[in-house]
Amino acid sequence: MRTVTAMAGMLPVRFPTHAVDNPLAGMVGRVSLRPVSRRPIRRIVAAPDKFKGTLRAAEVAAAIGHACWELGIDCTEVPMADGGDGLLDALGGPNRTSTVTGPLGDPVRAEWRLSKGTAVIEMARASGVTLVGGAAGNDPLNATTTGTGELIDHALDAGARRIIVGLGGSATTDGGFGAIRAITAIARLKQVELLVACDVTTTFTDAAEVFAPQKGATPAQVALLTRRLHRMTQMFRDDFGVDVTTIPGGGAAGGLGGALAALGGTLLPGFELVADELDLYDHLDGADLVITGEGRLDDTSSAGKVVGGVAALAAEYGIPVLAIVGSDERTDRSTPPNLDVASLTDEFGEAEAFAEPKRLVEQATASWLAARR
DSSP: OEEEOOOTTOOOOOOOSOOOOOOBOOEETTEEOOOSOOOOOOEEEEOOOOBTTTBOHHHHHHHHHHHHHHTTOEEEEOOOOOSSTTHHHHTTOOOEEEEEEOTTSSEEEEEEEEETTEEEEETHHHHBGGGGTSGGGOOTTTOOOHHHHHHHHHHHHTTOSEEEEEOOSBOOOSTTHHHHHHOSOHHHHTTSEEEEEESOOOOGGGHHHHHGGGGTOOHHHHHHHHHHHHHHHHHHHHHHOOOGGGSTTTTHHHHHHHHHHHTTOEEEEHHHHHHHHTTHHHHHTTOSEEEEEEEEEOTTTTSSSHHHHHHHHHHHHTOOEEEEEEEEOOSOOOOOTTEEEEEHHHHHOHHHHHHSHHHHHHHHHHHHHHTTO
């Protein structure tokens, strides 16, 4: 979290302290959005997600913060994530690297974090589909979560008392079997707090049908993987006394969610976990506006994603929200009364939005705020 304090008269920026992933209305000039309320804006919380492929969440927050500072408005920057890729950056960034087994068996160097007894692991960095070149380069039947289990094992060896694992972007549908085999001391894992961040509610036995096609699986392979997951449920009952078929989110990351739950993990909505870790609730207290955003706003953005989570949370506090997004691809562009949306693609064109997203985020922020002064 970073706080940008801008006093009247434009004193220097102060960066205190601790470090740590709906219709359009118009804006002033090229960006002239309808204001969501007429309350004076003196303090803003910037809580965006990443713009995937173009900007990290911290870069989006910094662009918003700079625009606020230029206008003499205090801004607290809280870069967010929903529990998938971007989780590690949102919770302080990597400070360790381990060589582990990649999704297809080749060694990969996976970054992770350990600080004050808490380890943060993104499973995609060890078992992600991007590590094999996407779905086209994947082997859906043999992709393994072994590397993720090895990272958990490394965290235990390093003395972690609390482990956060973010699920998302996996190449795997192995039901977490590889991870379980790689954790050498299951009993020791059960002595630490294991929190599993996921943004889906898919059950264990539905994991192949829902997600495997995105990982390159053919219909025949989906059927085979589904049968394999059904057989694995008996193993979890026999070995761990857990019925993974009843756990919402057990199918996340190809069943890894269910496997970690069987080992004592607690599955949590990723946004809520990150918001709690970063004290977002406290930062919202006394804020006049929240600015959030993501690269692509679509019909899933309200279901466990950052923009929907921030809007819902801000509504509880009675705070208006501006969402600055790379593109707005929702089929229904109606919005909650506390939310405005600015699409960079709609306002500036696709080429410019992709070429200079950070500048345009800052410009969109400044234009919207200038209209309120």
